[in-house]
Amino acid sequence: MPEAVRCLNEEGSRLFRDYVERVRKGDTETPPWHLLTDEATSAPLDANVLIEVRDFASRVEFGRYLADRFSHVEKRRLSRDAGLWNWLALRYFDQLAPPAASGPRKLLAPGHYVLEGRFAHNRYYRHLVRAAWYALALHGDDGAILLMSAGKPTPGVGQWGEISEQLAGYQDILGSKTALVAAATLFLDSAGATKRGAASPDGPGSVRRLSTVLRQLAMTHDLRTAEPAEVVAMLPDEFEAFRSAPKPAKRRFSVSKLFGGKEARA
Numbered sequence: 001m002p003e004a005v006r007c008l009n010e011e012g013s014r015l016f017r018d019y020v021e022r023v024r025k026g027d028t029e030t031p032p033w034h035l036l037t038d039e040a041t042s043a044p045l046d047a048n049v050l051i052e053v054r055d056f057a058s059r060v061e062f063g064r065y066l067a068d069r070f071s072h073v074e075k076r077r078l079s080r081d082a083g084l085w086n087w088l089a090l091r092y093f094d095q096l097a098p099p100a101a102s103g104p105r106k107l108l109a110p111g112h113y114v115l116e117g118r119f120a121h122n123r124y125y126r127h128l129v130r131a132a133w134y135a136l137a138l139h140g141d142d143g144a145i146l147l148m149s150a151g152k153p154t155p156g157v158g159q160w161g162e163i164s165e166q167l168a169g170y171q172d173i174l175g176s177k178t179a180l181v182a183a184a185t186l187f188l189d190s191a192g193a194t195k196r197g198a199a200s201p202d203g204p205g206s207v208r209r210l211s212t213v214l215r216q217l218a219m220t221h222d223l224r225t226a227e228p229a230e231v232v233a234m235l236p237d238e239f240e241a242f243r244s245a246p247k248p249a250k251r252r253f254s255v256s257k258l259f260g261g262k263e264a265r266a
Contacts (some may be wrong), residue, residue, distance in 0.1 A: 002050040005069075007083035008090065011077040012041030016090050017114040023097070026104045031093045035242055045084060047073045053091060059128075059147035062095075062157040063136035066129070082115035085130040095130055096158040108160055125168045126157060135168075139177055146174070148194050162199040163187070166211040172218055179214055181228040186210065186235075186242040195242060204238035213239075243259045 007145040008016060012035045019032050051069055056062040066088075067256040070078055078084065089096060095122040096113065107113070112128050114130060135143035146168050149161040173179045185208060200206040213235060217223060223231060232243055 002052050005045045005049040005051055005084070006036060006042045006087050007045055007081065008035060008042050008086040009083060013036070013083060013086045013114060013116065015041060016086055017110055017116070020107065020110050020113050020225060021127060023105055024107045024110070027234050028104050031090060033090075036087060036091060042087060043083075049073065051088075051091070053094075056095060056157050059132050059157050059159065060136070060144045063132035063134075063143070066133035067137040070133065070246050071136065077116075079124075079130070079134065080119040082117070086114050088129045089127070092129060092157070095156065096253060098156070098158070105225075108158070112160060121171050122169075125174065126160065126165075129159065131164065131168060132157065134174075138175075139180055142177055142180050142184065144192070145180055148188070149199070162201060163194060166207045170211060172223070173211060173214055176223055178226055178228050178231060179221055182214075182231040183207065183210060185228060185232055186239065198242070205240070205242050209238065210235070 012074075015032060015035055016121070019029070049069055056065065090113075090229075093113070097107050099105060108128075109126075111118065111123055111126050113131075115124060115127055132147060135146040137143075139146075146164060148163045149159055167180065167183060168174050186205075187194050187210075189195050196202050197205070198207050201208060203209075214223065214231075217234060221234070232239075235243065
């Protein structure tokens with residue numbers, strides 16, 4: 001049944017973080033669902049948004065759903081609303097960190113679930129719910145590359161890998177459609193999966209190396225207006241294996257026609 005989205009206040013966010021910390025230490029208690037509706041810990045969102053709690057096959061599907069649900073709300077305001085993302089993380093906690101058959105849930109670092117303090121890119125980009133929304137709301141299907149893991153679209157919605165970290169961790173890359181289309185051109189295959197070696201932490205031509213090279217190129221080239229094909233062509237020889245891979249006629253995740261991407265910052 002659809003329900004209205006709310007926001008956790010400071011007290012609600014504190015109590016949610018305390019719960020996350022306890023679970024990371026091995027606690028098996030039920031999530032504090034009451035925080036979602038208690039007037040002492042949450043408040044209505046100042047926009048009419050309804051969501052349903054259901055399972056999602058991938059982070060991409062999750063991001064598409066959130067982008068659609070919030071499509072009528074101004075993006076910049078949403079992007080910086082920690083209480084909103086904390087409320088959504090608690091509401092979808094069983095998808096982000098599914099209950100284990102025995103023992104505690106497996107959790108990432110607390111910052112993937114709970115945001116604190118004023119907006120700061122170096123903290124906010126890792127929040128699992130916000131990241132899924134951001135990628136698809138700002139870039140459409142070109143943002144799917146931000147939500148990929150090695151070998152296949154990320155199963156479930158509670159994963160975070162090398163591709164997400166290296167592309168989302170830098171604002172100049174995260175906000176540039178050109179950079180994301182170039183990354184997708186290099187690293188996604190005909191099934192929309194990441195190519196072998198793309199997420200290697202130290203391999204030549206990997207996404208980590210692409211992140212480094214793009215930031216170097218940005219010092220002398222305007223990557224916001226460059227054609228993605230130009231960017232790919234400028235990359236050093238270590239990217240040749242990815243650059244010269246056969247290009248399939250059809251992709252699962254569309255990559256837009258190669259055009260200069262506009263920077264979209266939150």
